[in-house]
Amino acid sequence: MSVVIPCAPKAEFLAETLRSVAEQTHQDWEVVLVLDGECEQNRAAARTLPDDRVQVHLTPAPRSGPAVGRNIGLEAAKHDLVAFLDADDLCLPDRLAHQVAVLEQRPGLGMVGSWARKIDPSGQVVGEMHSAIGPEVARTMLLFNCLITSTVVVRKELAAEAGGFDPRCVRLEDYDLWLRVMARADGDVLPEELVGYRVHPDQYSRGALMGPQTKLLRRSKQALAKRIGVSGLGVAARHAAWLGVQVAHRRW
Numbered sequence: 001m002s003v004v005i006p007c008a009p010k011a012e013f014l015a016e017t018l019r020s021v022a023e024q025t026h027q028d029w030e031v032v033l034v035l036d037g038e039c040e041q042n043r044a045a046a047r048t049l050p051d052d053r054v055q056v057h058l059t060p061a062p063r064s065g066p067a068v069g070r071n072i073g074l075e076a077a078k079h080d081l082v083a084f085l086d087a088d089d090l091c092l093p094d095r096l097a098h099q100v101a102v103l104e105q106r107p108g109l110g111m112v113g114s115w116a117r118k119i120d121p122s123g124q125v126v127g128e129m130h131s132a133i134g135p136e137v138a139r140t141m142l143l144f145n146c147l148i149t150s151t152v153v154v155r156k157e158l159a160a161e162a163g164g165f166d167p168r169c170v171r172l173e174d175y176d177l178w179l180r181v182m183a184r185a186d187g188d189v190l191p192e193e194l195v196g197y198r199v200h201p202d203q204y205s206r207g208a209l210m211g212p213q214t215k216l217l218r219r220s221k222q223a224l225a226k227r228i229g230v231s232g233l234g235v236a237a238r239h240a241a242w243l244g245v246q247v248a249h250r251r252w
Contacts, residue, residue: 001096001153002077003028005085006069009039013088013198018045020090026097030055032076034069037062067165067173074164083155089150090119090196098194099153110185111154111178113147114194121200129197133189136226138182141205142221145175152178153193154209158185169213183223
Protein backbone atom coordinates (compact mmCIF):
# COMPACT_ATOMS: atom_id res chain seq x y z
CA MET A 1 0.00 0.00 0.00
CA SER A 2 1.26 3.46 -0.91
CA VAL A 3 0.06 6.27 1.37
CA VAL A 4 0.12 9.62 -0.43
CA ILE A 5 0.37 12.68 1.84
CA PRO A 6 0.40 16.16 0.27
CA CYS A 7 1.90 18.66 2.66
CA ALA A 8 2.06 22.44 3.00
CA PRO A 9 5.13 24.01 4.67
CA LYS A 10 5.43 23.76 8.45
CA ALA A 11 2.71 21.15 8.82
CA GLU A 12 2.07 21.17 12.56
CA PHE A 13 0.68 17.65 12.81
CA LEU A 14 2.81 15.85 10.19
CA ALA A 15 4.95 13.86 12.64
CA GLU A 16 1.81 12.56 14.33
CA THR A 17 0.26 11.72 10.96
CA LEU A 18 3.34 9.76 9.89
CA ARG A 19 3.44 7.93 13.21
CA SER A 20 -0.16 6.78 12.66
CA VAL A 21 0.95 5.14 9.40
CA ALA A 22 3.98 3.53 11.02
CA GLU A 23 1.73 1.98 13.68
CA GLN A 24 -0.58 0.22 11.21
CA THR A 25 -1.33 -3.46 11.78
CA HIS A 26 -0.88 -3.88 8.00
CA GLN A 27 2.86 -3.36 7.63
CA ASP A 28 3.31 -3.60 3.86
CA TRP A 29 3.24 0.15 3.22
CA GLU A 30 5.25 3.09 1.94
CA VAL A 31 4.67 6.81 2.44
CA VAL A 32 4.83 9.16 -0.54
CA LEU A 33 5.19 12.62 0.99
CA VAL A 34 4.76 15.52 -1.44
CA LEU A 35 5.95 18.88 -0.15
CA ASP A 36 4.14 21.90 -1.59
CA GLY A 37 7.15 24.12 -0.94
CA GLU A 38 10.53 23.32 0.63
CA CYS A 39 10.47 22.94 4.40
CA GLU A 40 13.15 21.45 6.66
CA GLN A 41 10.61 20.89 9.43
CA ASN A 42 8.60 18.57 7.17
CA ARG A 43 11.74 16.80 5.93
CA ALA A 44 12.79 16.21 9.53
CA ALA A 45 9.41 14.61 10.23
CA ALA A 46 9.90 12.34 7.20
CA ARG A 47 13.27 11.21 8.57
CA THR A 48 11.50 9.62 11.53
CA LEU A 49 10.51 6.81 9.13
CA PRO A 50 12.99 4.29 7.70
CA ASP A 51 14.54 5.48 4.42
CA ASP A 52 13.16 2.50 2.49
CA ARG A 53 9.62 3.32 3.64
CA VAL A 54 9.32 6.95 2.53
CA GLN A 55 9.64 8.90 -0.70
CA VAL A 56 9.82 12.69 -0.50
CA HIS A 57 8.91 14.79 -3.54
CA LEU A 58 8.56 18.52 -4.22
CA THR A 59 5.83 20.16 -6.27
CA PRO A 60 7.13 22.15 -9.30
CA ALA A 61 6.39 25.42 -7.51
CA PRO A 62 5.28 26.38 -3.99
CA ARG A 63 1.53 26.55 -3.42
CA SER A 64 0.79 24.31 -6.40
CA GLY A 65 -2.20 22.96 -4.51
CA PRO A 66 -3.39 19.52 -3.36
CA ALA A 67 -4.36 18.28 -6.84
CA VAL A 68 -0.79 18.69 -8.11
CA GLY A 69 0.66 17.12 -4.97
CA ARG A 70 -1.66 14.13 -5.04
CA ASN A 71 -0.97 13.54 -8.74
CA ILE A 72 2.78 13.50 -8.07
CA GLY A 73 2.19 11.01 -5.27
CA LEU A 74 -0.12 8.88 -7.36
CA GLU A 75 2.43 8.62 -10.16
CA ALA A 76 5.31 7.88 -7.78
CA ALA A 77 3.42 5.22 -5.81
CA LYS A 78 5.07 1.78 -6.05
CA HIS A 79 2.04 -0.23 -4.95
CA ASP A 80 -1.16 -1.13 -6.80
CA LEU A 81 -3.31 0.30 -4.00
CA VAL A 82 -3.00 3.97 -3.06
CA ALA A 83 -4.35 5.49 0.15
CA PHE A 84 -4.74 9.23 0.58
CA LEU A 85 -4.13 11.00 3.86
CA ASP A 86 -3.95 14.70 4.64
CA ALA A 87 -0.99 15.91 6.69
CA ASP A 88 -3.12 16.73 9.74
CA ASP A 89 -5.27 13.58 9.84
CA LEU A 90 -4.60 10.20 11.46
CA CYS A 91 -5.00 6.57 10.41
CA LEU A 92 -6.46 4.37 13.11
CA PRO A 93 -4.35 1.19 13.54
CA ASP A 94 -6.52 -1.15 11.42
CA ARG A 95 -7.28 1.28 8.60
CA LEU A 96 -5.01 -0.17 5.92
CA ALA A 97 -5.62 -3.79 6.94
CA HIS A 98 -9.39 -3.48 6.66
CA GLN A 99 -9.35 -1.63 3.36
CA VAL A 100 -6.79 -3.93 1.76
CA ALA A 101 -8.88 -6.94 2.79
CA VAL A 102 -12.04 -5.50 1.23
CA LEU A 103 -10.32 -4.62 -2.04
CA GLU A 104 -8.75 -8.07 -2.25
CA GLN A 105 -12.09 -9.77 -1.59
CA ARG A 106 -13.96 -7.61 -4.12
CA PRO A 107 -11.96 -7.31 -7.36
CA GLY A 108 -14.75 -5.27 -8.98
CA LEU A 109 -14.39 -2.56 -6.35
CA GLY A 110 -12.34 0.36 -7.64
CA MET A 111 -12.12 2.41 -4.48
CA VAL A 112 -13.20 2.33 -0.86
CA GLY A 113 -13.53 4.97 1.83
CA SER A 114 -14.67 4.71 5.42
CA TRP A 115 -16.39 6.61 8.17
CA ALA A 116 -14.22 8.88 10.32
CA ARG A 117 -14.13 10.48 13.72
CA LYS A 118 -13.57 14.20 14.16
CA ILE A 119 -10.62 15.06 16.39
CA ASP A 120 -9.44 18.38 17.79
CA PRO A 121 -5.83 19.67 17.72
CA SER A 122 -5.01 17.62 20.82
CA GLY A 123 -6.36 14.43 19.24
CA GLN A 124 -9.50 14.24 21.37
CA VAL A 125 -12.61 12.90 19.65
CA VAL A 126 -15.18 15.66 19.18
CA GLY A 127 -17.61 14.09 16.73
CA GLU A 128 -18.20 11.56 14.00
CA MET A 129 -18.50 11.57 10.22
CA HIS A 130 -20.84 8.87 8.92
CA SER A 131 -22.15 8.63 5.38
CA ALA A 132 -23.92 6.41 2.87
CA ILE A 133 -22.66 2.85 2.35
CA GLY A 134 -23.14 0.15 -0.27
CA PRO A 135 -25.19 0.92 -3.41
CA GLU A 136 -26.28 4.27 -1.97
CA VAL A 137 -22.75 5.67 -2.25
CA ALA A 138 -22.94 6.18 -6.03
CA ARG A 139 -26.37 7.81 -5.90
CA THR A 140 -25.34 10.05 -3.03
CA MET A 141 -22.26 11.15 -4.98
CA LEU A 142 -24.57 12.64 -7.61
CA LEU A 143 -25.90 14.97 -4.92
CA PHE A 144 -22.80 15.67 -2.80
CA ASN A 145 -19.38 14.26 -1.99
CA CYS A 146 -19.88 11.63 0.71
CA LEU A 147 -16.25 10.44 0.55
CA ILE A 148 -13.67 11.87 2.95
CA THR A 149 -10.41 12.06 1.02
CA SER A 150 -8.26 10.96 3.96
CA THR A 151 -10.27 7.71 4.13
CA VAL A 152 -10.01 6.76 0.46
CA VAL A 153 -8.00 3.88 -1.00
CA VAL A 154 -8.08 3.55 -4.79
CA ARG A 155 -6.58 1.16 -7.32
CA LYS A 156 -3.67 3.09 -8.85
CA GLU A 157 -4.26 1.92 -12.41
CA LEU A 158 -7.92 2.93 -12.26
CA ALA A 159 -7.18 6.41 -10.85
CA ALA A 160 -4.59 6.96 -13.58
CA GLU A 161 -7.00 5.73 -16.24
CA ALA A 162 -9.58 8.21 -14.95
CA GLY A 163 -7.07 11.03 -15.45
CA GLY A 164 -5.98 11.75 -11.89
CA PHE A 165 -6.86 14.92 -10.01
CA ASP A 166 -7.83 17.89 -12.20
CA PRO A 167 -6.15 21.09 -10.88
CA ARG A 168 -8.83 23.15 -12.63
CA CYS A 169 -11.39 21.86 -10.13
CA VAL A 170 -10.27 24.11 -7.29
CA ARG A 171 -11.46 22.65 -3.94
CA LEU A 172 -13.42 20.06 -5.92
CA GLU A 173 -10.53 18.01 -7.31
CA ASP A 174 -11.16 15.03 -5.03
CA TYR A 175 -14.94 14.98 -5.63
CA ASP A 176 -14.35 15.17 -9.38
CA LEU A 177 -11.88 12.27 -9.44
CA TRP A 178 -14.04 10.02 -7.27
CA LEU A 179 -16.93 10.57 -9.71
CA ARG A 180 -14.72 9.65 -12.66
CA VAL A 181 -13.37 6.56 -10.90
CA MET A 182 -16.89 5.42 -10.00
CA ALA A 183 -17.97 5.92 -13.60
CA ARG A 184 -15.58 3.03 -14.33
CA ALA A 185 -15.91 0.76 -11.28
CA ASP A 186 -17.84 0.38 -8.05
CA GLY A 187 -17.04 2.46 -4.98
CA ASP A 188 -17.99 1.80 -1.38
CA VAL A 189 -17.65 3.18 2.14
CA LEU A 190 -16.86 0.94 5.12
CA PRO A 191 -19.15 1.61 8.10
CA GLU A 192 -16.16 1.82 10.44
CA GLU A 193 -14.34 4.87 11.79
CA LEU A 194 -10.86 4.22 10.41
CA VAL A 195 -9.49 7.77 10.28
CA GLY A 196 -9.20 10.71 12.65
CA TYR A 197 -10.24 13.83 10.73
CA ARG A 198 -8.61 16.87 12.30
CA VAL A 199 -10.73 19.96 12.94
CA HIS A 200 -8.71 23.10 13.72
CA PRO A 201 -8.68 26.84 12.93
CA ASP A 202 -5.98 26.64 10.23
CA GLN A 203 -7.75 23.87 8.34
CA TYR A 204 -8.11 24.45 4.60
CA SER A 205 -11.79 23.73 4.25
CA ARG A 206 -14.20 26.16 2.66
CA GLY A 207 -17.19 26.04 0.39
CA ALA A 208 -16.39 25.25 -3.23
CA LEU A 209 -15.74 28.13 -5.58
CA MET A 210 -18.23 28.71 -8.36
CA GLY A 211 -17.14 28.88 -11.98
CA PRO A 212 -15.87 26.64 -14.80
CA GLN A 213 -15.01 23.81 -12.40
CA THR A 214 -18.71 23.23 -11.69
CA LYS A 215 -19.21 22.46 -15.39
CA LEU A 216 -16.38 19.93 -15.24
CA LEU A 217 -17.97 18.40 -12.17
CA ARG A 218 -21.34 18.10 -13.87
CA ARG A 219 -19.68 16.26 -16.75
CA SER A 220 -18.18 13.79 -14.28
CA LYS A 221 -21.57 13.33 -12.62
CA GLN A 222 -23.15 12.57 -15.98
CA ALA A 223 -20.61 9.80 -16.62
CA LEU A 224 -21.37 8.17 -13.26
CA ALA A 225 -25.13 8.59 -13.76
CA LYS A 226 -24.94 6.79 -17.10
CA ARG A 227 -23.19 3.84 -15.46
CA ILE A 228 -25.76 3.47 -12.67
CA GLY A 229 -28.82 4.20 -14.80
CA VAL A 230 -29.83 7.67 -13.58
CA SER A 231 -31.43 9.91 -16.22
CA GLY A 232 -29.91 13.16 -17.42
CA LEU A 233 -32.84 15.02 -15.89
CA GLY A 234 -32.08 13.40 -12.56
CA VAL A 235 -28.45 14.50 -12.77
CA ALA A 236 -29.48 18.06 -13.61
CA ALA A 237 -31.80 18.22 -10.61
CA ARG A 238 -29.18 16.83 -8.24
CA HIS A 239 -26.50 19.16 -9.60
CA ALA A 240 -28.78 22.17 -9.24
CA ALA A 241 -29.45 21.21 -5.62
CA TRP A 242 -25.71 20.89 -4.99
CA LEU A 243 -25.07 24.32 -6.55
CA GLY A 244 -27.71 25.81 -4.28
CA VAL A 245 -25.90 24.47 -1.23
CA GLN A 246 -22.57 25.90 -2.47
CA VAL A 247 -24.10 29.34 -2.95
CA ALA A 248 -25.71 29.23 0.48
CA HIS A 249 -22.40 28.40 2.18
CA ARG A 250 -20.07 30.49 0.06
CA ARG A 251 -17.72 32.87 1.84
CA TRP A 252 -17.69 36.10 -0.11
